[in-house]
Amino acid sequence: MCGILGIVAKTPVNQLLYDGLLVLQHRGQDAAGIVTAEEQRLHMHKGQGLVRDVFRTRNMRSLWGNTGIGHVRYPTAGSASSLAESQPFYVNSPFGIVLAHNGNLTNDAKLKDEMYRTDLRHINTNSDSEALLNVFAHELQNRAQGFKLDADIIFEAVAAVHKRVKGAYAVVAIIAGYGLVAFRDPHGIRPLTLGSHETEAGTEYLVASESVALDTLGFKRVRDIDPGEAVYISFAGELSNRQCHPTPNLVPCIFEHVYFARPDSVIDGISVYEARLKMGDYLAERVQKIIPDLDIDVVIPIPDTSRASALQLAIKLNLPYREGFIKNRYIGRTFIMPGQASRKKSVRQKLNPIGVEFAGRSVLLVDDSIVRGTTSKEIVQMAREAGARKVYLASAAPPVKFPHVYGIDMPTRAELIATGRTDQQIAEEVGADAVIYQELTDLISACREASGGRIQEFETSCFDGKYITGDITDDYLDQLEAKRLSPLSTKSSDSALHDLNIGIAEQNLV
Numbered sequence: 001m002c003g004i005l006g007i008v009a010k011t012p013v014n015q016l017l018y019d020g021l022l023v024l025q026h027r028g029q030d031a032a033g034i035v036t037a038e039e040q041r042l043h044m045h046k047g048q049g050l051v052r053d054v055f056r057t058r059n060m061r062s063l064w065g066n067t068g069i070g071h072v073r074y075p076t077a078g079s080a081s082s083l084a085e086s087q088p089f090y091v092n093s094p095f096g097i098v099l100a101h102n103g104n105l106t107n108d109a110k111l112k113d114e115m116y117r118t119d120l121r122h123i124n125t126n127s128d129s130e131a132l133l134n135v136f137a138h139e140l141q142n143r144a145q146g147f148k149l150d151a152d153i154i155f156e157a158v159a160a161v162h163k164r165v166k167g168a169y170a171v172v173a174i175i176a177g178y179g180l181v182a183f184r185d186p187h188g189i190r191p192l193t194l195g196s197h198e199t200e201a202g203t204e205y206l207v208a209s210e211s212v213a214l215d216t217l218g219f220k221r222v223r224d225i226d227p228g229e230a231v232y233i234s235f236a237g238e239l240s241n242r243q244c245h246p247t248p249n250l251v252p253c254i255f256e257h258v259y260f261a262r263p264d265s266v267i268d269g270i271s272v273y274e275a276r277l278k279m280g281d282y283l284a285e286r287v288q289k290i291i292p293d294l295d296i297d298v299v300i301p302i303p304d305t306s307r308a309s310a311l312q313l314a315i316k317l318n319l320p321y322r323e324g325f326i327k328n329r330y331i332g333r334t335f336i337m338p339g340q341a342s343r344k345k346s347v348r349q350k351l352n353p354i355g356v357e358f359a360g361r362s363v364l365l366v367d368d369s370i371v372r373g374t375t376s377k378e379i380v381q382m383a384r385e386a387g388a389r390k391v392y393l394a395s396a397a398p399p400v401k402f403p404h405v406y407g408i409d410m411p412t413r414a415e416l417i418a419t420g421r422t423d424q425q426i427a428e429e430v431g432a433d434a435v436i437y438q439e440l441t442d443l444i445s446a447c448r449e450a451s452g453g454r455i456q457e458f459e460t461s462c463f464d465g466k467y468i469t470g471d472i473t474d475d476y477l478d479q480l481e482a483k484r485l486s487p488l489s490t491k492s493s494d495s496a497l498h499d500l501n502i503g504i505a506e507q508n509l510v
């Protein structure tokens, strides 16, 4: 899952973009990039690593202009960690376009083939986002009359993108000389929100993956961008919008609410925090059913993401809630790190138990999700080493059993701890006395209730194998897995760790 951000302001945007990317850092730790625009001129700086490591003062100084976009990257299925695939991407024709993408395309192989054979465009990386940029560029070029461009032409180009592209895409882009474009796929799988800020010089606009960026940067939330909709904001700050798909249907990714998004964000009108509290309520009922005697002395969250659900679960069951694991604040999220070796090592570096909370007690550990089981195995063992009498493990999400193809790196069934195992076998695998999973219907109810009943359907494929875009076949999943399991792919994602902060790309694009 990546974080994207676009701003059209009245004064230089470099610092706003930097600060905005910092609050979206939880969505991608692999690479970061910013492009700013001064009319026809684009300035880019991007590199591998965290935002704070990629941008130095000298880089910031070169990012001139009152409009800009930014990206933090978490590489998805099919693509490895590499500088070449860091975003935003640039294409010089037509006009000069830069684009930042959150999501994952499911027909990028076909698109790349079409680019080569029909559209005569060169794609130089394995990134699906580069293909997406070139489809948009091609559709814009087909419609532009000479060098003249207006909102209608841009919206027709986005409509054409919707026809050609499948999968998940929330996008911000800049067209040199014109303005900022933002659009969302017809199911709105990935989030995208719009905010504004009034100044004496006029209205400024911000588009971001999560509302937390608006809060931090002093913008007011206007609304979420609708699925299928495109918004165009000229450099002068005039906003136009259009629904560019004939049958848009909001089916947002439920994993944003389980794990990805920050709890202080509001996505499609759902407070992520409230959704997680409700997950805790439902999970409490499951715990009561599976451990009727409630032989549990204490409820302990696995920091950070499970905290809200764990707290609510403890309240509901009338059990004490304690912080039994202390998180090292300098270690990032482990699940989105590339390579299993680094993820495993980081869990131990990240979490350390407080002995007194475990010694002689029966503990209920609560996590938001169990995916590969990397975290669970380590923390159950830590709890035992700290003297716990019994260790139960509850997950606010159901077992993750299917690859995620819309922007989360869960590509092979073999990697998922729930594949081919019963709950009892999973408990044995992680060393717990029992594992208690949320039911999928309850997870959906939690999010539906948090939406006030407005959103009926969620993208839940990693739990039930039902893919909303309708193009995911067994063959597709087999190919994805084969690609992922090839030695070349493993090597590139693990070795990427050693490259962190080494590769930096800087360009003044004219």
Ligand SMILES: O=P(O)(O)OC[C@H]1O[C@H](OP(=O)(O)OP(=O)(O)O)[C@H](O)[C@@H]1O
Binding pocket: 259, 302, 303, 304, 305, 306, 332, 333, 334, 335, 336, 367, 368, 369, 370, 371, 372, 373, 374, 375, 376
């Ligand atoms: O079963 P696994 O493959 O280990 O994946 C699931 C774990 O990874 C995530 O934590 P992460 O450390 O990424 O972030 P957090 O601090 O936001 O909880 C998630 O919250 C679970 O704890």
Ligand SMILES: NC(=O)CC[C@H](N)C(=O)O
Binding pocket: 001, 002, 003, 073, 074, 075, 076, 079, 085, 101, 102, 103, 104, 105, 127, 128, 129, 407, 408
């Ligand atoms: N997680 C994401 O949204 C990734 C975007 C894009 N598919 C990439 O790999 O860079």
Ligand SMILES: [Mg+2]
Binding pocket: 302, 303, 304, 305, 306, 367, 368, 375
């Ligand atoms: Mg976690």
